[in-house]
Amino acid sequence: MLQLSRFCALSTLRNTILTKNAFKIRNFTSLTKIKHQNSLLAVSRRLVNNNVGNDTKKSQKKVGYWLATCSGMVFGAVVLGGVTRLTESGLSMVTWKLLGEKLPRTEQEWQQEFAKYQQYPEFKMKNHNMTLNEFKLIWYMEYAHRQWGRLIGAVFLIPGTYLWIKNHLSKPMKVRVVIFGALIAAQGLLGWYMVKSGLEDRFQAQSDVPRVSQYRLASHLGLAFVLYSLLLWSTLDHLLPAETIQIASGAIKKASRGFRMFAHSTKGLIFLTAISGAFVAGLDAGLVYNSFPKMADRWIPEDVMAFKPKLMNFTENPTTVQFDHRILGTSTLGLITVLWWLSRKRVLPRRAYYAANVLILMGYLQVALGITTLLTYVPVPVAASHQSGSLLLLSTAIWLTHELKKLPK
Numbered sequence: 078m079l080q081l082s083r084f085c086a087l088s089t090l091r092n093t094i095l096t097k098n099a100f101k102i103r104n105f106t107s108l109t110k111i112k113h114q115n116s117l118l119a120v121s122r123r124l125v126n127n128n129v130g131n132d133t134k135k136s137q138k139k140v141g142y143w144l145a146t147c148s149g150m151v152f153g154a155v156v157l158g159g160v161t162r163l164t165e166s167g168l169s170m171v172t173w174k175l176l177g178e179k180l181p182r183t184e185q186e187w188q189q190e191f192a193k194y195q196q197y198p199e200f201k202m203k204n205h206n207m208t209l210n211e212f213k214l215i216w217y218m219e220y221a222h223r224q225w226g227r228l229i230g231a232v233f234l235i236p237g238t239y240l241w242i243k244n245h246l247s248k249p250m251k252v253r254v255v256i257f258g259a260l261i262a263a264q265g266l267l268g269w270y271m272v273k274s275g276l277e278d279r280f281q282a283q284s285d286v287p288r289v290s291q292y293r294l295a296s297h298l299g300l301a302f303v304l305y306s307l308l309l310w311s312t313l314d315h316l317l318p319a320e321t322i323q324i325a326s327g328a329i330k331k332a333s334r335g336f337r338m339f340a341h342s343t344k345g346l347i348f349l350t351a352i353s354g355a356f357v358a359g360l361d362a363g364l365v366y367n368s369f370p371k372m373a374d375r376w377i378p379e380d381v382m383a384f385k386p387k388l389m390n391f392t393e394n395p396t397t398v399q400f401d402h403r404i405l406g407t408s409t410l411g412l413i414t415v416l417w418w419l420s421r422k423r424v425l426p427r428r429a430y431y432a433a434n435v436l437i438l439m440g441y442l443q444v445a446l447g448i449t450t451l452l453t454y455v456p457v458p459v460a461a462s463h464q465s466g467s468l469l470l471l472s473t474a475i476w477l478t479h480e481l482k483k484l485p486k
């Protein structure tokens with residue numbers, strides 16, 4: 078209100094001065110007075126502009142912090158989801174309600190919840206010796222993951238509505254916010270769709286392991302990565318805008334733009350490797366061929382094309398899925414290394430050099446974690462770090478490409 082009245086007062090002053098000037102010019106009166114009043118006009122204009130600028134900056138910051146909270150919370154959900162899967166807790170809650178399941182309070186309510194779980198394949202085929210206390214542990218894990226997801230919805234919706242109503246969101250940002258909202262809702266629904274695939278009566282053979290579909294797991298993880306990436310990109314737009322640099326030579330400009338293309342491709346490959354990792358996780362393919370770099374003394378394992386039709390091997394055969402993940406992981410590291418080496422030779426904004434350094438560090442750490450996960454038969458802390466590492470690696474690639482956003486055309 079205060080800003081608006083100040084803006085109105087300044088506009089009135091500006092109009093008064095303009096009218097007076099016109100009148101005085103018509104009457105050929107003192108030119109010096111006009112000069113003085115024109116400088117007053119310039120001051121008033123500057124004041125108006127500064128006020129609008131400050132308002133925009135304040136809005137930018139508010140929206141930026143909100144987006145940063147949302148993306149941080151999505152990161153947290155991915156970590157929590159990974160631990161939920163690795164501790165085999167994901168199938169403990171056999172019902173889903175949009176606004177939240179009831180937390181059992183009495184011993185009798187816990188017994189009822191446990192009895193429900195006992196109707197499903199995971200208990201019947203794998204966990205028939207589980208005690209109520211063990212059940213409570215996996216149930217709380219899944220409950221925490223679901224409640225965290227709901228909290229993301231609330232943190233997105235409530236401050237988001239406030240920022241929208243108070244006009245802190247620009248027009249393009251409003252479009253993005255609608256997309257983010259749709260993705261958050263889709264992520265929740267997809268989570269339940271994934272869990273349902275592990276509750277179905279589709280596990281017949283003695284050797285079958287009741288678990289969720291690897292396709293749905295990869296989609297759930299993939300969508301979380303997409304949502305996180307978009308939120309992070311918008312956060313950077315608001316809190317850490319890309320720097321502009323001047324490049325005079327056409328050839329140097331072209332080389333820098335080529336570097337940007339290469340950085341985007343590397344980011345794409347990191348994403349693809351992460352999705353292939355979800356297939357490894359979904360099929361428990363980290364528990365076959367626990368050697369590196371060879372797979373049981375062979376570079377290409379014998380059963381890599383064992384399934385028919387052949388195409389099925391890429392998403393259903395644990396050997397092929399792990400083999401592909403190794404190839405993709407090491408190729409990604411190769412690309413990151415070349416990208417870093419190229420960054421030494423290109424003219425880039427200052428922070429892009431830092432981002433390239435962090436990227437190569439994260440790349441080597443991620444591959445080391447992947448190999449350790451494999452060699453040590455997928456222990457929960459190492460595998461969970463490998464999963465979080467993939468999101469940190471992707472974040473660094475997003476930061477790097479964001480820094481390159483304003484390279485001269």
Ligand code: HEM
Nearest residue numbers: 159350351354355357358363406409447448451460464467
């Ligand atoms: C840039 C490189 C890499 C990225 C971005 C990446 C990413 C991922 C992701 C996202 C997962 C899924 C985790 C989950 O959902 O719990 C995964 C799983 C896995 N990755 Fe990687 N990975 C990379 C390299 C490697 C390498 C080189 C190896 C070993 C040779 C490896 C071994 C594994 C194993 C064994 C799993 C399964 C762990 C589990 O069951 O939870 N990764 N990876």
